[in-house]
Amino acid sequence: MSVGRETRLSAWIERFAAHFAEEGIPLIGGRILGYLLVCQPVERTAAELSQELEASSGSISTNLKYLVNVGLVTKRTRRGRQAAEYRINEKAWSGFVQRKLDAIASVQVLTEDGMRLLSGDPERAMRLRTVDHLYGWLSAELPALWERRPASPK
C-alpha cells in the first residue's frame, strides 16, 4: 500500500522547515513557508495553518507576523471576512536570498576597518589582508552576479 501524495508532501515540508531552522528560522515558521508553497488553495487563514501544522495559535501568529514582516508571506483582509488570509509571496524570495549574500559580503566592512587600524604596520596586516582581499572580491562580484539574474519564469 503506497504512501499518499499528501503524506509525502508533509515529509517534504518537514525537511524544508528543518533546513531553514538551521539558518535560524523557527521551526514553525519554516513549516508555514513550506506549507504555503504547496497547499491548495493557495490562501489559508491562521486557524487553518494552526490545525494543519498542529501548532498553537500563538506560535502561528508570531511566525506569520515575522514572515509578513520579511515579505515572504502576504496578508490579505477582505471586507465581510473576519479571518485574514495568508499566502506565500514567492516573488520576495530573491530579496530573501539577496540579504543572505549581502550578509556574507558585509564582512568586508570589518576587514577594511581592521586594515585601516593596521595601516602603519604592513607586516602585521598580512593575515588580515588575505581575508580582506577575499571579501573585497566578493563585495564586487556578488552584486554584479545579482544583476545578471534572470526574471522568474512566466
Add this chain to the structure above:
Amino acid sequence: MSVGRETRLSAWIERFAAHFAEEGIPLIGGRILGYLLVCQPVERTAAELSQELEASSGSISTNLKYLVNVGLVTKRTRRGRQAAEYRINEKAWSGFVQRKLDAIASVQVLTEDGMRLLSGDPERAMRLRTVDHLYGWLSAELPALWERRPASPK
C-alpha cells in the same frame, strides 16, 4: 588624550566577534579569530588567549577545538614545549565562505524534490517553480563565480 591602537583593536575584535556571533559562531570563538588575525607575534598558546580575552580555559579549549576542526586555526606542537601554539590559517577562509555559499544554493535540492512531488499538477507547482528557478540559477552560477576567484595576494 588619544585612545591607543591596542584599545581600538580590542574594540575591533569585539565587533568582529559580534558579527560572527550572529552567524552562529560562539562569541569567544569569534574573539579568538579576530585576535589571531591581528596579534603580534602570530602564534599564541591557549593560556595566553585565555588571559588576553579574559575567557575561561575551558571555553578557549572548546572553541579552539572547533576552529581547528573547521580549519580556520592551525595547531602546532613543538618538541620540548608543553604548550601548543595556535595561529590563524587565513588561507582556509575561502573554504569557510564557500561553505556558506553552498549552504544557500543547497536549497535547490529541496525545491527540486518538491517539484517532483508536484509533477502531476503544474498549476499547483507554480509557486514552488518560481523559487526553484531562483535556486537553480544560483546553483549554476555560484560555483562558476567561485572558479573565477583570484588567488590571494602574495
Add this chain to the structure above:
DNA sequence: CGATGATTTCAGTGTCGACCGAAGGGGATC
C-alpha cells in the same frame, strides 16, 4: 618515576528563545 605546567573534560549555572495555551481585544453579523 615524580614533579611541574599545560590542556582537555565535565558537571553545573545562567541565559535565551521557541513554543504553548489562556486571556483579552477587535471585527462582523444579527
Add this chain to the structure above:
DNA sequence: GATCCCCTTCGGTCGACACTGAAATCATCG
C-alpha cells in the same frame, strides 16, 4: 449592543547552548 469568531498578546515552561571553574589527563623535564 450582544454574540460569535478569530487573532494577538502575554505569562510560563521547556530545552538548548555558551560559559565557567575544578578535576582529570597528558606531556615534558629533572
